[in-house]
Amino acid sequence: MNQAAQLLTKLCKVCIAPPPDLTVSQWADKFRFLSSESAAESGKWTTLPFQREPLDAVSDSQVRRVVIRAATQMLKTVTIENSIGYFVTQDPGPILILQPRDADVKAFSKERIAAMIRDTPVLRGLFSDPKSRSSNNTIEKKLFPGGMLAITSAGSPGNLARRAIRFLFADEVDKYPPTAGSEGNPISLARKRLATFRHRKKEIMTCSPTLPGSEIDRAYEGSDRREYYVPCPICGHMQSLMLKFYTQVQWDSSLTSREEQAKSARYHCENPDCKAAWDDATRWEAIEKGEWRARAPFNGIAGFWISELYSPWKQLWEIVLDFLTKKDNAQDLQTFVNTSLAENWVEKGEAPEWEILLSRREEYQPGTVPRGGLFLTAGVDVQRDRVECEVVAWGRGRESWSVDYQILEGKTSESEVWKQLEVLRSQTFKTEQGAELPITRMIVDSGDQTQDVYNWVRTQPASQVQAIKGSDKGILPVGQPSPVDINVGGKKIKAGLKIKIINVSFFKSELYANLKSRRPTDEELSQGYTFPPRYCHFPAGKNYGDEHFKQLCAEQLIMRSNRRTGRTKQEWQQTRPRNEALDCRIYARAAAWDIGLDRMQERHFKAMEDQLKAETDKLEEIKEQLKPEPRSPRNSSGESGWLRGRGKNWLRR
Numbered sequence: 001m002n003q004a005a006q007l008l009t010k011l012c013k014v015c016i017a018p019p020p021d022l023t024v025s026q027w028a029d030k031f032r033f034l035s036s037e038s039a040a041e042s043g044k045w046t047t048l049p050f051q052r053e054p055l056d057a058v059s060d061s062q063v064r065r066v067v068i069r070a071a072t073q074m075l076k077t078v079t080i081e082n083s084i085g086y087f088v089t090q091d092p093g094p095i096l097i098l099q100p101r102d103a104d105v106k107a108f109s110k111e112r113i114a115a116m117i118r119d120t121p122v123l124r125g126l127f128s129d130p131k132s133r134s135s136n137n138t139i140e141k142k143l144f145p146g147g148m149l150a151i152t153s154a155g156s157p158g159n160l161a162r163r164a165i166r167f168l169f170a171d172e173v174d175k176y177p178p179t180a181g182s183e184g185n186p187i188s189l190a191r192k193r194l195a196t197f198r199h200r201k202k203e204i205m206t207c208s209p210t211l212p213g214s215e216i217d218r219a220y221e222g223s224d225r226r227e228y229y230v231p232c233p234i235c236g237h238m239q240s241l242m243l244k245f246y247t248q249v250q251w252d253s254s255l256t257s258r259e260e261q262a263k264s265a266r267y268h269c270e271n272p273d274c275k276a277a278w279d280d281a282t283r284w285e286a287i288e289k290g291e292w293r294a295r296a297p298f299n300g301i302a303g304f305w306i307s308e309l310y311s312p313w314k315q316l317w318e319i320v321l322d323f324l325t326k327k328d329n330a331q332d333l334q335t336f337v338n339t340s341l342a343e344n345w346v347e348k349g350e351a352p353e354w355e356i357l358l359s360r361r362e363e364y365q366p367g368t369v370p371r372g373g374l375f376l377t378a379g380v381d382v383q384r385d386r387v388e389c390e391v392v393a394w395g396r397g398r399e400s401w402s403v404d405y406q407i408l409e410g411k412t413s414e415s416e417v418w419k420q421l422e423v424l425r426s427q428t429f430k431t432e433q434g435a436e437l438p439i440t441r442m443i444v445d446s447g448d449q450t451q452d453v454y455n456w457v458r459t460q461p462a463s464q465v466q467a468i469k470g471s472d473k474g475i476l477p478v479g480q481p482s483p484v485d486i487n488v489g490g491k492k493i494k495a496g497l498k499i500k501i502i503n504v505s506f507f508k509s510e511l512y513a514n515l516k517s518r519r520p521t522d523e524e525l526s527q528g529y530t531f532p533p534r535y536c537h538f539p540a541g542k543n544y545g546d547e548h549f550k551q552l553c554a555e556q557l558i559m560r561s562n563r564r565t566g567r568t569k570q571e572w573q574q575t576r577p578r579n580e581a582l583d584c585r586i587y588a589r590a591a592a593w594d595i596g597l598d599r600m601q602e603r604h605f606k607a608m609e610d611q612l613k614a615e616t617d618k619l620e621e622i623k624e625q626l627k628p629e630p631r632s633p634r635n636s637s638g639e640s641g642w643l644r645g646r647g648k649n650w651l652r653r
């Protein structure tokens with residue numbers, strides 16, 4: 001290399017500032033000291049295994065927003081504190097910290113920030129002495145070399161609109177007022193101030209969950225949705241502990257005192273072949289060896305979700321005792337669900353409003369698959385005098401589109417109605433782009449008219465049609481297939497009919513939560529906002545009228561306590577005589593689960609999308625070929641291969 005080139009390289013190294021060498025967790029391990037005000041033990045900071053990735057996401061240049069949806073005392077404040085320390089010393093710029101109210105501003109500034117500056121030597125020298133009363137270090141504003149720390153209440157629009165910032169750390173976002181004065185949502189207001197630092201800006205949003213569709217809920221759903229998976233120390237099975245409190249944490253409720261019951265609690269490994277009961281030491285051992293796993297593709301937003309079950313500071317019995325103490329009061333229970341389990345609180349017994357769903361119907365033709373729908377399932381409810389069936393399209397983020405609802409009249413003891421169902425089963429549905437989609441899986445309830453259902457399902461392709469029975473419980477939303485065909489000697493017939501048990505309670509809760517998710521406004525949609533994940537779309541048209549939506553909202557969840565065991569249990573209760581629309585919808589969803597929708601990753605969706613695209617292209621090609629001879633009959637039999645290109649193993653598990 002000649003001298004000029006060497007010089008150029010040297011210059012470039014100076015001009016393009018190298019990214020800071022440390023990550024946030026490394027910075028904290030090296031420099032951070034905990035203050036006695038905010039930590040059980042003051043002294044040198046040590047990053048715990050589950051804290052490392054969230055902290056380091058903040059210093060990762062690929063990440064523009066970090067979303068922390070967590071139980072209290074786990075991850076929220078420490079991420080903001082350590083990020084402040086990191087950027088002040090490593091990569092300074094103007095920082096805005098949002099707190100819900102003025103009182104929170106004061107508390108956070110004094111107990112968290114001032115204490116951290118006082119006790120962390122590397123920070124102390126960068127801020128002026130607060131006792132000097134200089135305007136450079138006040139509760140709401142602290143200057144440091146190369147930047148400024150502003151701490152502001154989300155309710156003060158004036159403060160939000162002031163000057164450009166590079167870092168926005170929004171703490172406890174669900175507690176913000178929905179609008180800051182007349183100026184709009186406080187977070188969008190604050191975000192506008194990030195605009196000047198286009199590529200170097202960074203955002204952190206934190207909160208414990210509150211209600212479905214809240215600010216933190218939408219932020220997390222829009223992220224890559226990471227959960228912390230831990231290996232069972234007994235069998236090695238990796239599992240997330242999220243949403244597991246009601247199923248995997250078990251205790252002896254026959255014991256007399258709450259304390260005794262709580263002390264008997266163990267977490268049980270979710271692997272059905274293991275089910276090992278973990279004591280606290282086992283649980284902590286598992287957590288030590290855990291890893292974050294994303295459930296959605298990375299799009300610049302890293303989302304972390306974690307509950308108190310991962311806490312190294314709490315024993316399981318403390319969490320269970322907290323639950324037992326709070327469970328009988330709805331408000332207390334909500335606090336527990338939000339701040340300990342880090343789960344959304346779903347109002348008990350509150351079905352979605354059918355009028356709202358009716359008013360949200362969209363302009364697409366029933367019988368067609370709107371853009372976004374990638375595969376179809378069907379749910380069938382069987383009555384004595386008719387069969388009802390809904391066909392649903394599924395896409396990324398479990399977004400769904402109701403495609404068709406059919407009511408086939410006829411006695412189910414006779415063959416006519418079953419012939420009609422077979423026509424529907426073998427039908428294909430046109431996508432918006434022109435390709436044809438078959439029903440990948442159809443689920444038929446065998447709870448009523450059981451033998452008629454069995455008889456028909458036996459004649460259908462086993463990979464496509466599945467008989468089921470609904471149940472209110474079950475470890476798995478869709479159980480393993482079990483044989484119903486038994487010969488005279490009581491032996492199972494090989495290759496005989498098998499049915500699966502569907503946990504309908506699980507799917508009803510999920511559907512009702514999804515039906516309540518917020519529809520973006522027309523204005524938001526025109527600005528390019530997309531529908532939230534799991535949004536349910538309905539067409540305006542035949543069979544999607546008042547009656548359909550009344551049936552869909554026909555059940556409510558009530559709390560019922562078992563006198564013998566003293567445990568309260570949630571139970572679904574029908575509020576209207578008919579609810580077939582709800583049942584069909586639940587079965588269609590169970591079919592999507594059964595196919596593997598919940599485990600599908602971007603590459604699966606992409607593959608399906610590409611295939612649809614290829615089919616559309618093929619269609620165009622054929623149309624083109626047919627053009628010069630307008631009378632040429634449409635070949636409807638031999639050409640169907642490409643229409644149904646997906647063999648039965650089109651998605652391998």
Ligand SMILES: [Zn+2]
Pocket residue numbers: 232233234235236237269270271274275276
């Ligand atoms: Zn295990």
